[in-house]
Amino acid sequence: MSVDVSKVATTNGTQPATGAKGPKAAGAIANWADERLGLGTAMKKNLRKVFPDHWSFMLGEIALWSFVVLLLTGVFLTLWFDPSMTEIQYDGSYDPLRGVHMSSAMASTLEISFDVRGGLLMRQMHHWAAMIFIASMMIHMMRVYFTGAFRKPRELNWVIGCLLLLLGTIEGFTGYSLPDDLLSGTGVRAADGFMKASPVVGTYMSFFLFGGEFPGDSIIPRFYAMHILLIPAILLALVAAHMLLLVYHKHTQWPGPGRTEENVVGYPMLPVYAAKAGGFFFIVFGVITLLGGLFSLNAVWKYGPYDPSKVTAGSQPDWYMGWPDGLLRIIPPWETHIWGVTFSWNVIIPILVMPPLMLMVLMALPFIESWVTGDKREHHLLQRPRNAPTRTAIMVALMTFYGLSWAAGGNDIIAIKMDLSINQITYFLRAAVFIGPVIAYIVTKRWCISLQRHDEEKLLHGYESGVLVRSPEGGYAEKHLPLPEGKAYTLTARDDDPKPETVDEVEASGLQGRKLRIRKLRARLQAAFFADNVQKPTAEELHEAQHHAEHELHELESQIAAGPNRHGPSEDH
Amino acid sequence: MRLLNRSAGRLSRHRRGPLAGLVVLVLGLLLTGGLYAALAPAQADTDADQEALVQEGRELFLIGCAFCHGQNGEGVLTQGGSQYGPALTDVGAAAVDFQVGTGRMPMAQPGAQAPRKEVVYTQDEIAALSAYVASLGTGPAIPDADLYDTDKPGDLNGDGKQDDKDKELLVVRGGQIFLANCTACHNFEGSGGAMPRGGFAPKIRGVDSKHIYEAMLTGPQSMDTFSDGNIPPEDKKAVIAYLETLDEAPSYSGFTLGSLGPVSEGIIAWVGGIGVLVGFAVWIAAHTTRSSKKKDEAAA
Numbered sequence: 001m002s003v004d005v006s007k008v009a010t011t012n013g014t015q016p017a018t019g020a021k022g023p024k025a026a027g028a029i030a031n032w033a034d035e036r037l038g039l040g041t042a043m044k045k046n047l048r049k050v051f052p053d054h055w056s057f058m059l060g061e062i063a064l065w066s067f068v069v070l071l072l073t074g075v076f077l078t079l080w081f082d083p084s085m086t087e088i089q090y091d092g093s094y095d096p097l098r099g100v101h102m103s104s105a106m107a108s109t110l111e112i113s114f115d116v117r118g119g120l121l122m123r124q125m126h127h128w129a130a131m132i133f134i135a136s137m138m139i140h141m142m143r144v145y146f147t148g149a150f151r152k153p154r155e156l157n158w159v160i161g162c163l164l165l166l167l168g169t170i171e172g173f174t175g176y177s178l179p180d181d182l183l184s185g186t187g188v189r190a191a192d193g194f195m196k197a198s199p200v201v202g203t204y205m206s207f208f209l210f211g212g213e214f215p216g217d218s219i220i221p222r223f224y225a226m227h228i229l230l231i232p233a234i235l236l237a238l239v240a241a242h243m244l245l246l247v248y249h250k251h252t253q254w255p256g257p258g259r260t261e262e263n264v265v266g267y268p269m270l271p272v273y274a275a276k277a278g279g280f281f282f283i284v285f286g287v288i289t290l291l292g293g294l295f296s297l298n299a300v301w302k303y304g305p306y307d308p309s310k311v312t313a314g315s316q317p318d319w320y321m322g323w324p325d326g327l328l329r330i331i332p333p334w335e336t337h338i339w340g341v342t343f344s345w346n347v348i349i350p351i352l353v354m355p356p357l358m359l360m361v362l363m364a365l366p367f368i369e370s371w372v373t374g375d376k377r378e379h380h381l382l383q384r385p386r387n388a389p390t391r392t393a394i395m396v397a398l399m400t401f402y403g404l405s406w407a408a409g410g411n412d413i414i415a416i417k418m419d420l421s422i423n424q425i426t427y428f429l430r431a432a433v434f435i436g437p438v439i440a441y442i443v444t445k446r447w448c449i450s451l452q453r454h455d456e457e458k459l460l461h462g463y464e465s466g467v468l469v470r471s472p473e474g475g476y477a478e479k480h481l482p483l484p485e486g487k488a489y490t491l492t493a494r495d496d497d498p499k500p501e502t503v504d505e506v507e508a509s510g511l512q513g514r515k516l517r518i519r520k521l522r523a524r525l526q527a528a529f530f531a532d533n534v535q536k537p538t539a540e541e542l543h544e545a546q547h548h549a550e551h552e553l554h555e556l557e558s559q560i561a562a563g564p565n566r567h568g569p570s571e572d573h
Numbered sequence: 574m575r576l577l578n579r580s581a582g583r584l585s586r587h588r589r590g591p592l593a594g595l596v597v598l599v600l601g602l603l604l605t606g607g608l609y610a611a612l613a614p615a616q617a618d619t620d621a622d623q624e625a626l627v628q629e630g631r632e633l634f635l636i637g638c639a640f641c642h643g644q645n646g647e648g649v650l651t652q653g654g655s656q657y658g659p660a661l662t663d664v665g666a667a668a669v670d671f672q673v674g675t676g677r678m679p680m681a682q683p684g685a686q687a688p689r690k691e692v693v694y695t696q697d698e699i700a701a702l703s704a705y706v707a708s709l710g711t712g713p714a715i716p717d718a719d720l721y722d723t724d725k726p727g728d729l730n731g732d733g734k735q736d737d738k739d740k741e742l743l744v745v746r747g748g749q750i751f752l753a754n755c756t757a758c759h760n761f762e763g764s765g766g767a768m769p770r771g772g773f774a775p776k777i778r779g780v781d782s783k784h785i786y787e788a789m790l791t792g793p794q795s796m797d798t799f800s801d802g803n804i805p806p807e808d809k810k811a812v813i814a815y816l817e818t819l820d821e822a823p824s825y826s827g828f829t830l831g832s833l834g835p836v837s838e839g840i841i842a843w844v845g846g847i848g849v850l851v852g853f854a855v856w857i858a859a860h861t862t863r864s865s866k867k868k869d870e871a872a873a
Contacts (some may be wrong), residue, residue, distance in 0.1 A: 298835075
């Protein structure tokens with residue numbers, strides 16, 4: 001093996017060793033491009049843009065990268081998928097369906113699965129990526145909410161995020177329906193029923209969408225146009241807006257030494273953050289590929305082609321539609337008949353009312369909170385969930401409602417796998433969707449306040465050192481040591497809650513009528529919002545605590561120096 | 574000839590005698606009885622065996638089944654008038670062979686539904702029980718093995734022979750019948766599904782073909798009866814052929830997660846997808862820039 005010595009310095013002089021050719025070439029290209037496109041000025045700032053580092057800031061990235069995987073695998077699938085409802089006789093590789101009549105859409109899905117090289121992997125990756133896309137949007141949203149990152153100036157980005165979640169769900173539903181298999185056809189039939197449940201316009205809407213009576217022969221091509229063109233375009237535009245706003249607002253950060261509302265402490269885009277984010281892309285791609293290769297998802301050949309006369313047990317939508325399906329499963333059979341028109345409340349409430357309502361509540365949360373708290377300041381430092389107990393408790397209550405409804409969507413699977421009666425599960429959940437969120441709210445709020453007290457305890461009395469001291473009387477006590485300064489700073493780097501306006505103050509303000517009532521309502525809500533929160537210790541309290549801690553430390557040291565238990569601790573603490 | 578005429582004439586003189594009718598009757602009975610005994614001895618033996626089998630079955634029945642189903646299989650009602658053990662007078666041998674042959678009967682305890690469990694009786698005992706219950710009334714008999722032997726699909730494509738091509742056609746046909754009639758309760762892969770009030774449509778994969786045939790024929794527990802008028806024997810065979818294909822076919826798409834549909838898929842998306850990815854996010858965030866390992870450790 002010969003060694004390349006061409007780049008090794010040949011003298012001991014001050015001249016550097018021969019430079020590699022690569023960087024020069026890259027520099028030349030960069031220069032060429034810069035002179036024509038002015039990239040340098042644009043990139044100079046952005047390449048050094050700083051992003052703070054925390055695992056929870058990468059959750060949105062999962063959504064972004066799985067969206068990229070969706071685009072890539074989706075393009076692959078369009079090369080073979082035939083979005084047509086023309087009835088043909090299947091003549092592909094899968095024996096148990098050969099000769100069966102089905103739509104071209106279904107036949108081409110089978111072709112992708114069995115006859116296109118890598119097709120099944122791509123199909124499953126596309127579907128797994130969709131499941132992960134929506135799941136990661138949701139956990140990203142949880143992170144943003146729990147840390148207070150939705151506060152001014154980021155409320156609109158929160159709204160965009162909610163719209164992305166909505167569009168992702170619709171995109172998922174349309175995509176899931178495209179293969180025209182028995183399961184997805186059942187889902188489309190359900191959607192047809194939901195539309196028809198809308199008072200007055202229901203039937204018109206259904207006939208309009210399906211181009212006549214269900215199933216017709218237009219729904220798959222229409223869903224296809226929505227799925228590959230319309231919704232992805234809106235999604236892309238909104239993703240771009242979401243990220244531009246992220247860059248414009250700068251990323252939020254956790255409080256800590258050196259971190260303020262005016263700066264961002266972290267790593268620059270190049271080389272650190274780009275490497276991390278780029279690496280994460282490959283990890284997301286890899287995990288999705290593994291899922292696609294190892295885990296079966298929507299085995300359409302087992303379902304067979306859609307046929308309105310058939311149905312299968314375990315017909316569920318994909319997970320993100322599970323919660324309205326669950327509400328639909330547990331709602332009592334309420335109907336009203338007026339003048340020969342049936343109002344199916346059992347469909348209208350869980351499907352036509354609840355999901356849009358939930359979305360509107362989500363979108364309104366930042367605005368409701370800032371109205372109640374009266375906080376119109378900009379916030380770039382995050383809050384720990386415990387420091388906003390009511391906010392945290394509201395989201396946990398919503399999550400509990402979501403989770404219970406979601407569980408109801410799988411009531412049949414729960415019944416057979418846990419040997420329970422589906423009726424009892426249904427009765428339990430009917431009550432639990434109302435009671436569960438209330439319990440969750442109370443527990444979470446008290447839990448947060450306990451954690452706040454724990455923080456206060458640590459600040460004022462130090463952390464548990466693990467050093468046990470026995471007194472002459474034989475009692476044991478654990479010594480507490482003061483927190484390191486950095487940690488103490490982080491714990492105290494939060495604002496005190498404002499003092500809520502009292503109802504009496506509002507009444508004294510001289511407002512009249514409706515305005516007065518609204519202000520009084522606000523005052524009450526504000527009092528409830530901040531009720532029982534623990535405020536951070538004052539400077540004097542901290543100073544006092546520090547003094548006390550020094551004394552204790554001193555005493556402990558002298559005790560240790562004097563040998564085990566020769567002097568008892570003083571009685572003054 | 575004269576002699577014959579004379580003796581016949583002598584006989585015929587007695588033809589109106591008081592004992593003549595009796596004698597003819599006795600002769601006739603002897604003749605038929607003798608002929609029957611001479612020509613059908615095997616049948617008579619089977620009858621005797623059958624009787625012994627029924628007797629054995631009755632004894633087993635009195636010990637193991639009569640407590641709920643009554644001494645003569647007439648069924649037992651509770652004081653409230655609901656059924657304690659249903660009447661077995663017209664269920665037929667196939668029902669017994671299914672219920673006892675899959676371990677569902679005898680029940681270990683009362684419940685929403687008798688689950689499949691370890692079989693308690695031997696094949697001979699099951700045969701005896703079936704024979705006894707069949708003797709109580711009407712009902713379908715235990716199907717012949719030919720009816721569910723999917724290696725004999727019949728000449729479906731009309732080329733004059735039974736071969737793999739016929740079997741393929743049988744499987745395709747069976748799949749469509751299965752999806753139209755069975756999946757609504759038993760799930761698209763026969764993994765089972767929930768029924769009201771703690772009942773369930775059991776998993777039907779890996780079940781003996783005979784038992785599947787009998788289940789369709791007799792409609793055990795909450796299942797409908799798919800009589801031969803409803804699903805003809807050859808279609809029942811087709812369904813069995815499709816189920817066998819599902820058992821034999823490889824999982825083309827990876828782990829099937831119990832073949833339960835989107836619920837288990839959703840769990841995988843959250844646990845195996847998001848769970849793993851969040852783990853990676855924590856890992857990436859925990860590892861940050863460093864110029865050397867030593868320095869990084871010193872800072873920590």
